[in-house]
Amino acid sequence: EDVPSQTFDNKDYFCGKETFPVYESIFTEEGETIRKIAIEIEKPPQIEIHVWTIRKGILRHFYVEKVSKREFEELPYFKLITRTTFSQWKIFSEGEAQISQMCESRVCRTELEDLVKVLYLEKSEKGHC
Numbered sequence: 001e002d003v004p005s006q007t008f009d010n011k012d013y014f015c016g017k018e019t020f021p022v023y024e025s026i027f028t029e030e031g032e033t034i035r036k037i038a039i040e041i042e043k044p045p046q047i048e049i050h051v052w053t054i055r056k057g058i059l060r061h062f063y064v065e066k067v068s069k070r071e072f073e074e075l076p077y078f079k080l081i082t083r084t085t086f087s088q089w090k091i092f093s094e095g096e097a098q099i100s101q102m103c104e105s106r107v108c109r110t111e112l113e114d115l116v117k118v119l120y121l122e123k124s125e126k127g128h129c
Helices: 068-073 086-102 109-117 122-126
Strands: 010-014 017-029 032-041 046-055 058-067 079-085
Touching: 010 079, 017 086, 032 068, 046 068, 046 109, 058 086, 079 086, 086 109
Parallel strands: none
Antiparallel strands: 010 017, 017 032, 017 079, 032 046, 046 058
């Protein structure tokens, strides 16, 4: 008898909620740090990439781009950092919009780091579903 497996359709679940892979890419060029956070969305199948350009700790430029899975696979530097739920991604996106305004004129290293931490699901919560 076959036992149904959660990995059959390549989805992971956290407290009954579907999770999505989150990728990160960080590289520095000409004194600027380009940090990209990407999430793989199934419907429609695409990758949403949030791009932050940081110079001397100040968020100089922020934008979102969407690419196909095939285009994303050809991009260098990305590594899988975690899986997150759609609700956590929504919190991340809303916080990002606030930070992008707040950090145009001041250093925001810790705010950006804390925002990325929102995407990591607490392992201890699994027992509290």
